[in-house]
Amino acid sequence: MGPSGAGKSTLMNVLAGYRTSGVTGSVLINGKERNAxxxxxxxxxxxxDDRLLPHLTVWEAMTVSANLKLGKHMTKKEKKVVIEEILETLGLLDSCGTRTSNLSGGQRKRLSIALELVNNPPVMFFDEPTSGLDSSSCFQCLSLLKCLARGGRTIICTIHQPSARLFEMFDHLYTLAEGHCVYQGDVSGLVPFLSSLGLDCPSYHNPADYVMEVACGEHGDVIDKLVLAVMNGKCSIYNSHEKNQKELLANGDTTTHKEGGDVAVTSSLLHSDESLTTLGPNPGFPTSSFRQFAILINRTFLSIIRDQIVFSVVYIAIVYFMTSQPLDPVRFFMVLNMCVLTSLVAQSLGLLIGAGMSIEVN
Structure with missing residues (x-):
C-alpha cells in the first residue's frame, strides 16, 4: 500500500517477474534463488484492467482456459466438473451463458480470478483488485482473496486507500513511501508502531487513511524516521494474529464463510497443494504446441465470426446496394471476400507484432 508514485506497481512487476531490466538484487523463495x-x-x-475477450461467453472463456492449462490427462467431463465448481464458488454459474462484455465490474474481476484458478496456482498477484468497484463488490472481491489465502495460497495485491473494513481483512501490510518501506508487519500492529514514533492516529479514524497521510508528508517530514525504524522493510512487526492464522491452517481449518450474505467457500477448490519448492527442474506446458495452436485457432474463430465477419457482411451488404453497384452475385461476393480478408489481415499484423514482443517490462 502507498500513495501514487510510491513504487507499488514497480515492486509488483519485479516480484511477479515481469520486470528484469533496470533492477538489481535477487528474489528469494524460501531462502533459495528464484528461477524466473x-x-x-x-x-x-x-x-x-480485465483483459477479457468481449465476444466469448463465460463458459467459453473457462473452457479455453481449462483446455490450455489442464492438458489431455483430464477428460472433457472432468474439466467440466472443475469449471462448474469454480464458477459456482465464485457466483458465476448463473452467468455462464453471458458474454464477458455484458458482465458487471465485479463479475469481470471474478471471472479473471476464475480463469487463473483452473490450474490452481500457489502464488497470485493482483494489481489494484478493487479498482472501479463499488463498496459491496470490493468487499466480495477481498473476501474471495481472503478465502484463497486461507486455502494455502500466497496472495499479493496492491491497494491504494482501502476502507477500514477492507483494511482489517489483510494479514500482512507492506507500506511504501517515496520508494522506501515505512512499515511491514501485521495490520493490527500499524497504529501501535506509529504511536511509538509520536504519530498518534486519532480515534475513529481509518488507520489506512492516516498512514497514507503520513506517507504523503501531511504530518511532517517523518518518512526517513519510519524507514529507519523498520530498516527499510527488513524489520517486521508481528503479534499473535499470524500465529493464530498458522495454527488454523495447520489444523486443517480452511473452510471460510463469507459475511454479508455471500456463499460459503470450501477448501476442496481453494486449497493449494502445490509447493513453491516441489516444482521439477524443467516444468513443461500441459498441452503440446500443436494442441495450443488448435485451441487458440478455435477461440479466434469464435471471436471473429461474431465480430469482424458478421459486421463486415452486414456493412458490405448495405453499402454495395446503396451505392448502386451491379447486381451480379459474383461481383458482390468478390467485394465481400476482399473486405473481410482485409480486416482479418489487418488484425493479424497487430497480433503478429504483439506476439513478437517480450512480456517483460523495460
Missing amino acids: RRFRKMSCYIMQ
Whole structure:
C-alpha cells in the first residue's frame, strides 16, 4: 500500500517477474534463488484492467482456459466438473451463458480470478483488485482473496486507500513511501508502531487513511524516521494474529464463510497443494504446441465470426446496394471476400507484432 508514485506497481512487476531490466538484487523463495521461468509458470498476475475477450461467453472463456492449462490427462467431463465448481464458488454459474462484455465490474474481476484458478496456482498477484468497484463488490472481491489465502495460497495485491473494513481483512501490510518501506508487519500492529514514533492516529479514524497521510508528508517530514525504524522493510512487526492464522491452517481449518450474505467457500477448490519448492527442474506446458495452436485457432474463430465477419457482411451488404453497384452475385461476393480478408489481415499484423514482443517490462 502507498500513495501514487510510491513504487507499488514497480515492486509488483519485479516480484511477479515481469520486470528484469533496470533492477538489481535477487528474489528469494524460501531462502533459495528464484528461477524466473519456472516461477512464472506456477504463478499468475491479474492486472488492474480485465483483459477479457468481449465476444466469448463465460463458459467459453473457462473452457479455453481449462483446455490450455489442464492438458489431455483430464477428460472433457472432468474439466467440466472443475469449471462448474469454480464458477459456482465464485457466483458465476448463473452467468455462464453471458458474454464477458455484458458482465458487471465485479463479475469481470471474478471471472479473471476464475480463469487463473483452473490450474490452481500457489502464488497470485493482483494489481489494484478493487479498482472501479463499488463498496459491496470490493468487499466480495477481498473476501474471495481472503478465502484463497486461507486455502494455502500466497496472495499479493496492491491497494491504494482501502476502507477500514477492507483494511482489517489483510494479514500482512507492506507500506511504501517515496520508494522506501515505512512499515511491514501485521495490520493490527500499524497504529501501535506509529504511536511509538509520536504519530498518534486519532480515534475513529481509518488507520489506512492516516498512514497514507503520513506517507504523503501531511504530518511532517517523518518518512526517513519510519524507514529507519523498520530498516527499510527488513524489520517486521508481528503479534499473535499470524500465529493464530498458522495454527488454523495447520489444523486443517480452511473452510471460510463469507459475511454479508455471500456463499460459503470450501477448501476442496481453494486449497493449494502445490509447493513453491516441489516444482521439477524443467516444468513443461500441459498441452503440446500443436494442441495450443488448435485451441487458440478455435477461440479466434469464435471471436471473429461474431465480430469482424458478421459486421463486415452486414456493412458490405448495405453499402454495395446503396451505392448502386451491379447486381451480379459474383461481383458482390468478390467485394465481400476482399473486405473481410482485409480486416482479418489487418488484425493479424497487430497480433503478429504483439506476439513478437517480450512480456517483460523495460
